Amino acid sequence: xxxxxxxxxxxxxxxxxxxxxxxxxxxxxxxxxxxxxxxxxxxxxxxxxxxxxxxxxxxxxxxxxxxxxxxxxxxxxxxxxxxxxxxxxxxxxxxxxxxxxxxxxxxxxxxxxxxxxxxxxxxxxxxxxxxxxxxxxxxxxxxxxxxxxxxxxxxxxxxxxxxxxxxxxxxxxxxxxxxxxxxxxxxxxxxxxxxxxxxxxxxxxxxxxxxxxxxxxxxxxxxxxxxxxxxxxxxxxxxxxxxxxxxxxxxxxxxxxxxxxxxxxxxxxxx
Numbered sequence: 001x002x003x004x005x006x007x008x009x010x011x012x013x014x015x016x017x018x019x020x021x022x023x024x025x026x027x028x029x030x031x032x033x034x035x036x037x038x039x040x041x042x043x044x045x046x047x048x049x050x051x052x053x054x055x056x057x058x059x060x061x062x063x064x065x066x067x068x069x070x071x072x073x074x075x076x077x078x079x080x081x082x083x084x085x086x087x088x089x090x091x092x093x094x095x096x097x098x099x100x101x102x103x104x105x106x107x108x109x110x111x112x113x114x115x116x117x118x119x120x121x122x123x124x125x126x127x128x129x130x131x132x133x134x135x136x137x138x139x140x141x142x143x144x145x146x147x148x149x150x151x152x153x154x155x156x157x158x159x160x161x162x163x164x165x166x167x168x169x170x171x172x173x174x175x176x177x178x179x180x181x182x183x184x185x186x187x188x189x190x191x192x193x194x195x196x197x198x199x200x201x202x203x204x205x206x207x208x209x210x211x212x213x214x215x216x217x218x219x220x221x222x223x224x225x226x227x228x229x230x231x232x233x234x235x236x237x238x239x240x241x242x243x244x245x246x247x248x249x250x251x252x253x254x255x256x257x258x259x260x261x262x263x264x265x266x267x268x269x270x271x
Contacts, residue, residue: 044103044104047103048100051095052092052093053092055095055096055099056089059091059092062088062091062092063087066091066192069160069168069188069192071169072172076188077184078184078186083185083186101149101152102145102149109145136214137211137214140214144210147207148207151206151207152204155196155200155201155204156196156199158203164195164243166248166249167243167246168192168243170246171243195243199241202241202260205257205264206261207267209261209265209267210264211271213269214271218268219268220269223261223268227261230258230261230262231258234255237253238252238253238254241253
């Protein structure tokens with residue numbers, strides 16, 4: 001073979017587009033994804049059951065946590081003979097979910113991680129930038145897992161110590177001269193748990209805003225311009241989380257929510 005032909009063959013090889021390397025997510029079939037989802041769900045259920053079973057041994061302490069919220073201990077009662085056992089099971093499950101939440105968040109992130117793969121091929125324009133962005137997003141997601149848990153617990157504590165006590169005092173004293181309040185403890189636990197759950201979810205707002213800025217859906221400057229809408233949403237959240245129509249209690253919730261919004265803007269600034 002002449003040197004001219006060898007040179008032509010080398011040029012043709014150089015002009016061939018590089019093949020895209022199969023990603024972890026691309027190597028898995030739909031059935032394999034279902035199998036992975038099943039395995040992660042089984043592992044999650046096992047951890048929740050174990051944590052809930054362990055929490056059942058501390059049922060008296062868990063019940064005391066909710067009894068301390070009551071305006072007066074003598075207003076709490078059980079209407080059905082099975083309520084004490086049902087309440088213990090419910091509180092054990094709530095506690096088990098809370099204790100298992102780091103593992104649950106990890107399983108969700110691990111299952112979704114293969115989806116964070118570049119859509120462009122190696123050698124195409126923007127491929128390197130996309131790879132860097134996705135690596136940064138993955139790193140941020142894993143770093144923020146502990147903060148997701150901490151924020152949720154902070155929201156629960158905020159509702160427990162600041163929102164629920166004045167709200168429950170208001171509700172218990174409303175028309176108390178005409179009607180004596182007898183509160184079913186099972187309903188009381190369900191009512192207060194829902195408020196603490198939504199409060200904990202609201203405290204995830206800064207992390208959610210950071211991730212939106214990280215994946216370039218919205219910029220921090222655009223978020224800052226939406227501060228008027230944030231005020232309205234904060235008072236809507238205050239009306240949802242606060243169990244009373246009292247403006248003071250709603251404002252007590254709305255102000256921290258608005259502060260969380262600006263914390264999210266600050267975090268998005270460094271995304």
